[in-house]
Amino acid sequence: MDVRRRRSPAKLPSQNNDVASSNVEVTSRKASDALPLPLYLTNTVFLALFFATVYFLLSRWREKIRNSTPLHVVDLSEISALFGFVASCIYLLGFFGVDFVQSVFFRSSSEDDVYEIDDHLVLNEDLRKKIPIPPCGQSLDCSSLPMKPNSIDPPRESDLSSEEDEEIVKSVIEGTIPSYSLETKLGDCKRAAAIRREAVQRITGKSLAGLPLEGFDYNSILGQCCEMPVGYVQIPVGIAGPLLLDGVEYSVPMATTEGCLVASTNRGCKAIHMSGGAFSVLVNDAMSRAPVVRFPSARRAALAMFYLQDPANFERLSLIFNKSSRFARLQSITCRIAGKNLYPRFSCSTGDAMGMNMVSKGVQNVLDFIKTEFSDMDVIGISGNCCSDKKAAAINWIEGRGKHVVCEATIKGEIVKNVLKTSVEALVELNVLKNLTGSAMAGSLGGFNAHASNIVSAVFIATGQDPAQNVESSHCITMIVAEGDDLHISVSMPCIEVGTVGGGTQLASQSACLNLLGVKGSSNTEEAGSNARQLARVVAGTVLAGELSLMSAIAAGQLVKSHMKYNRSSRDIGPSSQVNNR
Numbered sequence: 160m161d162v163r164r165r166r167s168p169a170k171l172p173s174q175n176n177d178v179a180s181s182n183v184e185v186t187s188r189k190a191s192d193a194l195p196l197p198l199y200l201t202n203t204v205f206l207a208l209f210f211a212t213v214y215f216l217l218s219r220w221r222e223k224i225r226n227s228t229p230l231h232v233v234d235l236s237e238i239s240a241l242f243g244f245v246a247s248c249i250y251l252l253g254f255f256g257v258d259f260v261q262s263v264f265f266r267s268s269s270e271d272d273v274y275e276i277d278d279h280l281v282l283n284e285d286l287r288k289k290i291p292i293p294p295c296g297q298s299l300d301c302s303s304l305p306m307k308p309n310s311i312d313p314p315r316e317s318d319l320s321s322e323e324d325e326e327i328v329k330s331v332i333e334g335t336i337p338s339y340s341l342e343t344k345l346g347d348c349k350r351a352a353a354i355r356r357e358a359v360q361r362i363t364g365k366s367l368a369g370l371p372l373e374g375f376d377y378n379s380i381l382g383q384c385c386e387m388p389v390g391y392v393q394i395p396v397g398i399a400g401p402l403l404l405d406g407v408e409y410s411v412p413m414a415t416t417e418g419c420l421v422a423s424t425n426r427g428c429k430a431i432h433m434s435g436g437a438f439s440v441l442v443n444d445a446m447s448r449a450p451v452v453r454f455p456s457a458r459r460a461a462l463a464m465f466y467l468q469d470p471a472n473f474e475r476l477s478l479i480f481n482k483s484s485r486f487a488r489l490q491s492i493t494c495r496i497a498g499k500n501l502y503p504r505f506s507c508s509t510g511d512a513m514g515m516n517m518v519s520k521g522v523q524n525v526l527d528f529i530k531t532e533f534s535d536m537d538v539i540g541i542s543g544n545c546c547s548d549k550k551a552a553a554i555n556w557i558e559g560r561g562k563h564v565v566c567e568a569t570i571k572g573e574i575v576k577n578v579l580k581t582s583v584e585a586l587v588e589l590n591v592l593k594n595l596t597g598s599a600m601a602g603s604l605g606g607f608n609a610h611a612s613n614i615v616s617a618v619f620i621a622t623g624q625d626p627a628q629n630v631e632s633s634h635c636i637t638m639i640v641a642e643g644d645d646l647h648i649s650v651s652m653p654c655i656e657v658g659t660v661g662g663g664t665q666l667a668s669q670s671a672c673l674n675l676l677g678v679k680g681s682s683n684t685e686e687a688g689s690n691a692r693q694l695a696r697v698v699a700g701t702v703l704a705g706e707l708s709l710m711s712a713i714a715a716g717q718l719v720k721s722h723m724k725y726n727r728s729s730r731d732i733g734p735s736s737q738v739n740n741r
């Protein structure tokens with residue numbers, strides 16, 4: 160660990176001459192400055208010196224007493240040992256003694272000193288004009304731009320556990336230790352988060368008191384889920400259900416801060432359950448990636464397209480693609496061409512993983528191979544946006560991406576009346592005018608539904624999915640038709656992108672939610688990917704429940720009323736209006 164207890168005399172950025180000329184020493188010299196070594200090495204050297212000289216001098220004096228030699232007669236080795244003894248005493252006294260005394264008697268004044276000293280580092284107005292100050296996150300990684308610690312508003316207790324941590328915080332603020340390197344340097348993810356958090360608070364002058372630090376396993380996110388953590392956001396998880404889907408009851412976890420959402424979905428689940436349940440079909444399962452490659456001419460690009468789409472080449476290409484993982488199985492390659500540029504869209508099954516990494520690796524394998532056939536091919540990007548990941552795109556809506564699920568239920572007329580408080584006719588009419596016609600009028604892309612993304616997002620967050628994939632995962636068309644006295648409702652969702660391994664699914668809370676649904680981790684069955692597929696069905700089933708309930712609320716004119724009841728707690732109301740309400 161290359162972290163020192165002391166700061167070396169900090170200098171303002173040398174790229175600025177005005178600043179360089181005003182180098183200032185920001186700390187008074189300490190005993191630990193004696194050697195240009197890390198603190199622990201300096202301490203080790205002086206402790207070793209102390210004990211070695213004490214041992215040496217005592218043994219020599221014992222010898223002298225035995226031989227009746229006067230003690231004041233000393234040779235060169237004893238002079239050196241005495242010198243070493245005195246030096247180590249001074250060091251150890253200076254390091255432990257003085258610091259201890261200061262920490263007892265002068266704590267507050269020495270803390271003030273830190274700020275006084277760092278005030279020297281405050282960039283004056285001129286310097287601010289010359290060096291643009293980056294946003295907070297960047298400034299943590301800036302090695303040349305010292306930051307001014309601010310007083311923190313509101314005041315709060317520090318999460319730091321030692322004086323060494325305090326020094327590291329100062330180094331992070333000064334930019335001598337990059338914030339991103341704390342985990343590697345300290346080998347302790349929780350400590351790194353605490354130090355970074357403290358540095359952020361001092362730099363911004365804003366307290367993070369409401370953002371918890373404790374109670375989270377920071378090791379579990381290292382190198383996988385989140386960089387430079389300073390805490391975690393708590394999102395409440397509610398349970399909707401039981402959702403009776405394909406004869407099995409599911410309690411569906413939904414992480415949300417939108418009042419009514421879980422309650423409404425729960426009502427939909429109840430109506431579905433009382434009507435005999437919902438049924439789902441998974442019609443396709445393929446994650447896609449489409450790189451963009453360029454050729455010297457459109458003719459060459461077309462040649463490559465014919466090669467990639469030729470069924471005679473598929474077996475060879477899929478063998479190469481599938482090497483990316485034992486779970487990746489190439490299903491199709493479809494190409495789009497734009498002049499000299501080609502966008503081959505590779506689609507494959509990915510077992511229980513959502514599969515973006517897997518499919519990208521497979522595509523890279525194929526591109527490497529094709530390069531041998533088409534040496535004039537230039538790979539511009541592994542993703543050329545025809546994939547299309549985390550963006551609304553007609554290609555996803557039409558061809559699908561991830562799991563394509565259709566889910567349906569027939570709701571008895573009396574349940575529509577008694578539980579959903581509306582009528583079959585009203586729901587059918589509302590669906591035509593809102594979800595179909597209204598969305599068409601709005602030029603919607605895959606948005607022929609009432610609020611699929613509400614349910615998708617809440618289930619995604621609870622189960623550790625990538626919430627950004629909510630964009631295409633929420634593509635959904637809701638159909639409602641009358642069947643005699645009853646109502647048939649269905650949702651068709653061509654792009655549910657979910658996994659039960661990888662990404663955020665392995666984190667403790669998310670894993671618990673997957674466990675609740677019985678789809679945690681890798682499938683045990685022979686059939687790879689059945690957990691992820693089951694999760695996609697549950698997402699669609701829950702969307703069905705959400706659609707049924709919200710559409711009923713709108714048809715019955717209850718939407719605003721229920722939002723006022725469940726979405727507006729008195730805690731939202733400011734003091735003045737509370738007074739008025741009383």
Ligand code: ADP
Binds near residue numbers: 510515
């Ligand atoms: P993604 O491809 O969704 O981004 P990862 O990169 O984490 O996710 O890939 C999933 C990893 O999990 C791969 O290394 C894969 O070998 C492994 N794995 C273990 N069990 C399974 C499974 N049942 N299905 C898919 N991948 C699995």
